[in-house]
Amino acid sequence: MRRLKTIAVIGVGLIGGSFALAMRRAGAVTRIVGVDRDPQALERAAALGIIDTAVQTCAEATAGADLVFVSVPVRAIGPVLHDVARALEPGAVVTDAGSTKADVIRVAASELNDRMASFVPGHPVAGREASGVEAAVADLFKGARVVLTPEAGTLPEAVALVRACWEACGARVTQMPAATHDGVFAAVSHLPHVLAFALVSEIASRADAAELLGFAAGGFRDFTRIAASSPEMWRDVALANREALLAELDRYLARVAVFRELVDKGDGPGLQRLMIEARNARRAWAGGKRSSSDE
Amino acid sequence: MRRLKTIAVIGVGLIGGSFALAMRRAGAVTRIVGVDRDPQALERAAALGIIDTAVQTCAEATAGADLVFVSVPVRAIGPVLHDVARALEPGAVVTDAGSTKADVIRVAASELNDRMASFVPGHPVAGREASGVEAAVADLFKGARVVLTPEAGTLPEAVALVRACWEACGARVTQMPAATHDGVFAAVSHLPHVLAFALVSEIASRADAAELLGFAAGGFRDFTRIAASSPEMWRDVALANREALLAELDRYLARVAVFRELVDKGDGPGLQRLMIEARNARRAWAGGKRSSSDE
Numbered sequence: 294m295r296r297l298k299t300i301a302v303i304g305v306g307l308i309g310g311s312f313a314l315a316m317r318r319a320g321a322v323t324r325i326v327g328v329d330r331d332p333q334a335l336e337r338a339a340a341l342g343i344i345d346t347a348v349q350t351c352a353e354a355t356a357g358a359d360l361v362f363v364s365v366p367v368r369a370i371g372p373v374l375h376d377v378a379r380a381l382e383p384g385a386v387v388t389d390a391g392s393t394k395a396d397v398i399r400v401a402a403s404e405l406n407d408r409m410a411s412f413v414p415g416h417p418v419a420g421r422e423a424s425g426v427e428a429a430v431a432d433l434f435k436g437a438r439v440v441l442t443p444e445a446g447t448l449p450e451a452v453a454l455v456r457a458c459w460e461a462c463g464a465r466v467t468q469m470p471a472a473t474h475d476g477v478f479a480a481v482s483h484l485p486h487v488l489a490f491a492l493v494s495e496i497a498s499r500a501d502a503a504e505l506l507g508f509a510a511g512g513f514r515d516f517t518r519i520a521a522s523s524p525e526m527w528r529d530v531a532l533a534n535r536e537a538l539l540a541e542l543d544r545y546l547a548r549v550a551v552f553r554e555l556v557d558k559g560d561g562p563g564l565q566r567l568m569i570e571a572r573n574a575r576r577a578w579a580g581g582k583r584s585s586s587d588e
Numbered sequence: 589m590r591r592l593k594t595i596a597v598i599g600v601g602l603i604g605g606s607f608a609l610a611m612r613r614a615g616a617v618t619r620i621v622g623v624d625r626d627p628q629a630l631e632r633a634a635a636l637g638i639i640d641t642a643v644q645t646c647a648e649a650t651a652g653a654d655l656v657f658v659s660v661p662v663r664a665i666g667p668v669l670h671d672v673a674r675a676l677e678p679g680a681v682v683t684d685a686g687s688t689k690a691d692v693i694r695v696a697a698s699e700l701n702d703r704m705a706s707f708v709p710g711h712p713v714a715g716r717e718a719s720g721v722e723a724a725v726a727d728l729f730k731g732a733r734v735v736l737t738p739e740a741g742t743l744p745e746a747v748a749l750v751r752a753c754w755e756a757c758g759a760r761v762t763q764m765p766a767a768t769h770d771g772v773f774a775a776v777s778h779l780p781h782v783l784a785f786a787l788v789s790e791i792a793s794r795a796d797a798a799e800l801l802g803f804a805a806g807g808f809r810d811f812t813r814i815a816a817s818s819p820e821m822w823r824d825v826a827l828a829n830r831e832a833l834l835a836e837l838d839r840y841l842a843r844v845a846v847f848r849e850l851v852d853k854g855d856g857p858g859l860q861r862l863m864i865e866a867r868n869a870r871r872a873w874a875g876g877k878r879s880s881s882d883e
Contacts, residue, residue, distance in 0.1 A: 418805050481804035485811040490866045495843035497869035506873050509776035510713050515810040516780040521870040524863035531851050548790035568819030571785040574792035575816040578801050
């Protein structure tokens with residue numbers, strides 16, 4: 294890819310910081326300007342050398358940037374894009390890192406107006422237990438998947454630029470329609486998160502919660518790990534991707550009802566058949582053995 | 589504890605083999621006799637020095653043993669105890685390692701008859717991804733919980749002996765009624781397993797399963813790890829602990845219905861409140877950070 298002169302990173306947390314580190318390591322950018330609503334995070338990003346210049350507003354960061362990388366919570370993307378729109382250079386490209394795409398596109402369309410064609414919606418499927426700029430690492434996206442969901446009107450050269458950046462970071466880039474993205478992630482990410490929150494919330498609500506948890510072991514630990522995730526983020530994801538999540542919840546509840554019926558009837562062969570299908574699918578899944586990527 | 593002369597290990601897999609190794613390392617036994625329906629497993633257990641003597645029948649193993657440790661799948665415990673009953677020495681004690689207890693007690697009572705008082709129902713809450721005697725390790729039970737569920741008629745000295753053995757293996761021993769045990773493990777173990785099997789089974793049943801799984805990341809991986817467990821074992825557990833599991837399923841489904849309703853109504857504060865409760869409970873849980881024990 295061509296070396297970019299300036300990237301603006303709006304939101305220098307784990308994702309924004311790691312993108313900055315990865316782009317710099319790839320030699321893909323000369324200068325990185327950062328902004329964050331948390332002044333301490335911004336200061337640390339500068340102190341750690343993750344960004345070259347800390348500025349105070351999104352407009353300042355956007356002015357002069359070839360690429361604007363928006364890595365803020367999904368609910369904050371609207372106001373950010375509002376400010377970005379007023380300062381965006383001709384030919385500059387904007388992308389985001391939100392976990393849901395159809396809602397981001399809706400918001401982006403109303404904020405970016407005639408610059409919407411320069412917006413490439415993106416979702417890096419990566420994360421760590423830790424959050425914040427201190428947790429940022431240059432190889433966070435190495436081997437990770439990044440999904441881009443350009444619209445019919447998105448400029449092909451904007452898509453190509455964002456794709457090249459992610460590939461420079463070591464990611465595997467896929468394109469699909471936003472609705473497809475939201476359906477896929479409702480199934481394999483948003484649903485499991487809601488289910489894990491629901492399980493722990495149910496157990497935590499009991500008088501004997503402490504005793505129950507005292508006997509919980511490794512299976513429970515792994516099953517519920519994602520219930521330790523950010524409630525704010527997952528509340529936003531659940532509501533932003535409401536329709537797809539409800540559809541997935543209903544499919545899942547129908548399948549649980551089948552399991553319940555088999556247990557209730559004492560149907561061992563039926564139960565075993567479904568469990569074998571699940572076991573085989575889980576064991577065949579190549580992602581089952583990896584240990585670093587998250588969503 | 590007094591050093592036992594002879595222990596019979598019936599079923600030399602991961603649990604039986606690890607118990608043998610741990611008891612020997614603790615200097616708590618002189619001689620270990622093993623038997624297994626799988627001749628190759630039995631041969632390997634002898635070749636690895638996990639057992640001193642391999643015999644062909646449960647009766648041979650039981651004759652001369654101070655303690656009979658039954659570590660076979662729950663559905664096989666009945667026939668094993670049938671054979672054990674005929675050869676059990678006066679004063680000898682029998683214990684098991686089944687994941688469910690009320691059903692094991694029912695079966696034991698009908699097989700052991702007047703020796704039922706010498707039977708101490710037990711459940712070591714430990715395991716590994718790998719199974720079989722090759723996976724056996726002396727420290728499998730170190731720090732793990734073991735639950736004993738003696739009945740009113742169980743001999744106190746039999747309970748004391750089994751407790752002393754597990755403590756010699758490094759385990760933390762708790763006693764509770766069998767029904768309490770089955771309720772606790774329905775909540776924190778059997779339910780999550782069924783839910784994980786159900787999720788993977790639902791996704792695996794779709795035409796686009798491969799695409800969906802291609803985008804699944806770390807959260808999905810951990811949430812569904814237990815769906816790679818033995819279908820035979822979990823079918824048996826689900827059916828053996830049917831009533832408690834159904835009760836837990838229904839509590840869980842009621843809670844998921846609450847989450848579904850909050851998503852459907854777009855109730856962010858309500859969703860966040862439950863997610864925060866779950867996140868706090870999960871983060872406060874001491875078992876959340878351990879990495880070796882399983883059930």
